[in-house]
Amino acid sequence: MLKQPTPETAPIVKKRVSDPLPIQMLLIGVMLLFFIGFIFLPLGLVFAQAFQKGWAFYLESITESYALEAVKLTLTTVAIVVPLNAFFGVTAAWAITKFNFAGKAALKTLLDLPFAVSPVIAGLIFVLLVGSRTPFGSWLGEHGIKIIFSTPGIVIATLFVTFPFVVRELIPLMEAQGRDEEEAALTLGAKGWQIFAKITLPNISWGLLYGMILCGARSIGEFGAVSVVSGHIRGQTNTIPLHVEILYSEYNFAASFAVASILVFLALLTVTLKVALEKQFQKNSFHH
Amino acid sequence: MGLFSIRRRNILPGFGLSMGYTVFYLSAIVIVPLSMIFFNTVPMGWDPFVHAVTAPRVLASYKLSFSTAFFAAVFDAVAGLLTAWVLVRYRFPGKQFLDALVDLPFALPTAVAGICFATLYSPVGWLGATLTRWNIEIINSATGIVVALVFIGFPFVVRTIQPVLEEVEQEIEEAAHCLGATRWQTFRRILLPHLFPALLTGSTLAFARGIGEYGSVIFIAGNLPMKTEIAPLMIMSKLDQFDYAGASAVALVLLLISFSMLLLLNAIQEWQQKEYR
Numbered sequence: 023m024l025k026q027p028t029p030e031t032a033p034i035v036k037k038r039v040s041d042p043l044p045i046q047m048l049l050i051g052v053m054l055l056f057f058i059g060f061i062f063l064p065l066g067l068v069f070a071q072a073f074q075k076g077w078a079f080y081l082e083s084i085t086e087s088y089a090l091e092a093v094k095l096t097l098t099t100v101a102i103v104v105p106l107n108a109f110f111g112v113t114a115a116w117a118i119t120k121f122n123f124a125g126k127a128a129l130k131t132l133l134d135l136p137f138a139v140s141p142v143i144a145g146l147i148f149v150l151l152v153g154s155r156t157p158f159g160s161w162l163g164e165h166g167i168k169i170i171f172s173t174p175g176i177v178i179a180t181l182f183v184t185f186p187f188v189v190r191e192l193i194p195l196m197e198a199q200g201r202d203e204e205e206a207a208l209t210l211g212a213k214g215w216q217i218f219a220k221i222t223l224p225n226i227s228w229g230l231l232y233g234m235i236l237c238g239a240r241s242i243g244e245f246g247a248v249s250v251v252s253g254h255i256r257g258q259t260n261t262i263p264l265h266v267e268i269l270y271s272e273y274n275f276a277a278s279f280a281v282a283s284i285l286v287f288l289a290l291l292t293v294t295l296k297v298a299l300e301k302q303f304q305k306n307s308f309h310h
Numbered sequence: 311m312g313l314f315s316i317r318r319r320n321i322l323p324g325f326g327l328s329m330g331y332t333v334f335y336l337s338a339i340v341i342v343p344l345s346m347i348f349f350n351t352v353p354m355g356w357d358p359f360v361h362a363v364t365a366p367r368v369l370a371s372y373k374l375s376f377s378t379a380f381f382a383a384v385f386d387a388v389a390g391l392l393t394a395w396v397l398v399r400y401r402f403p404g405k406q407f408l409d410a411l412v413d414l415p416f417a418l419p420t421a422v423a424g425i426c427f428a429t430l431y432s433p434v435g436w437l438g439a440t441l442t443r444w445n446i447e448i449i450n451s452a453t454g455i456v457v458a459l460v461f462i463g464f465p466f467v468v469r470t471i472q473p474v475l476e477e478v479e480q481e482i483e484e485a486a487h488c489l490g491a492t493r494w495q496t497f498r499r500i501l502l503p504h505l506f507p508a509l510l511t512g513s514t515l516a517f518a519r520g521i522g523e524y525g526s527v528i529f530i531a532g533n534l535p536m537k538t539e540i541a542p543l544m545i546m547s548k549l550d551q552f553d554y555a556g557a558s559a560v561a562l563v564l565l566l567i568s569f570s571m572l573l574l575l576n577a578i579q580e581w582q583q584k585e586y587r
Binding site for chain 1: 414
């Protein structure tokens with residue numbers, strides 16, 4: 023969720039009617055307690071568990087062949103999902119923000135639909151659509167195409183789950199920017215692609231990147247939907263989160279948390295990038 | 311913009327192409343796959359459908375999913391409001407760091423959160439050891455599910471309240487102060503009503519997410535039939551038995567509820583916009 027910048031109020035720090043110091047201390051204390059219980063302890067636990075059998079075991083856990091296969095599969099999925107959803111996000115945001123048409127509000131609601139669907143249902147619908155027991159799935163099977171319990175199934179379920187991320191960042195951004203610049207370019211004789219490449223794309227680049235990072239983070243971490251369509255075949259259809267689950271259910275906790283620590287690093291990286299981009303975004307909007 | 315904009319003609323190029331692709335991609339990835347739930351439920355007929363979704367185990371799972379998501383959303387409303395308040399109003403070292411970490415539950419894969427909480431609260435875990443001595447059982451209980459859902463829903467509340475709280479004009483509070491209101495009265499009578507729609511939106515989002523959540527819950531829940539089986543897990547186990555119709559039926563009920571939450575949310579937001587404009 024990208025915070026919309028408010029240039030007229032943001033940079034001015036006003037002195038507010040503030041709470042008495044003891045109240046402030048109390049509330050900060052309660053918040054810290056919550057953060058310790060729900061954020062810091064879990065994070066600390068991951069690393070404590072991951073290194074409980076030492077560095078050598080840690081390195082072995084994250085470099086053994088099944089772990090590497092899982093990393094490869096996850097990266098492949100991200101490399102397909104993020105560009106597809108980013109391309110769709112830009113296209114849909116262009117259609118929605120640069121034109122007036124009937125049913126715009128309904129279309130916007132439909133774009134958010136995947137957020138309201140449980141991850142397990144997100145996996146289920148693709149089993150129902152192209153699983154080997156369905157007419158379409160068995161027809162595909164006869165032609166040697168396997169989707170469920172193989173990589174395409176994982177990709178398509180992830181596409182569904184991360185579908186809204188890019189487009190929902192771009193729509194408010196492009197709505198706020200309006201269409202004056204594009205229309206001016208049109209009257210000056212620019213072609214459609216020129217307008218897009220020279221005006222729209224530079225204007226939305228930070229928002230696009232932001233949406234892609236959120237989309238990528240979710241693609242890496244998606245568990246429920248992928249769990250339904252993957253079939254958990256080691257070395258073949260195991261993504262990183264699924265590999266973590268398998269190791270955990272085999273009581274191989276040290277290895278499980280070692281692999282999980284990769285995901286924690288990526289999550290912390292995502293959060294850091296998010297903050298950096300939000301700063302960049304606010305700086306940019308002051309220039310407008 | 312807004313009220314004064316004149317309805318303009320569409321003069322930019324590319325409407326047909328971009329709209330066509332939007333509708334195509336939306337249909338291929340979202341609409342057609344989702345419709346499979348209906349197409350698999352309808353041939354069942356009414357009675358088997360009702361039978362499938364009112365089986366004691368299924369009903370117990372709905373009840374569990376709703377009650378745990380509800381309590382987690384209430385807890386998040388309090389913790390989220392407090393966190394947003396502290397992060398917006400106070401200045402203290404490390405504030406930006408904590409602000410950034412609010413998003414961690416969004417960024418951390420749910421399975422990792424799941425194994426973390428299951429290990430923390432296990433009878434030999436950092437927190438579980440002490441709690442077990444006090445006879446408080448978190449793991450394999452509804453409480454454990456609430457713990458996981460509180461974590462998952464937390465950022466929704468904070469991130470919805472923060473922008474609203476940032477835009478509250480201090481003049482309002484100063485006026486209340488001048489008129490002799492105490493800080494608590496100002497908060498209770500002036501700020502809270504103003505923040506309420508955002509608070510409601512944030513907790514509804516957390517609630518909706520909680521109903522469907524799977525990854526973070528299954529590790530801590532223990533998945534005991536009739537006791538700690540959440541609704542998404544029922545779908546999963548029906549799928550494992552190749553009971554596609556049954557899985558679709560359970561999913562359909564869950565979907566209808568999630569969609570009505572979405573509509574409710576839109577209604578709240580419209581009400582919010584009318585109220586404060």
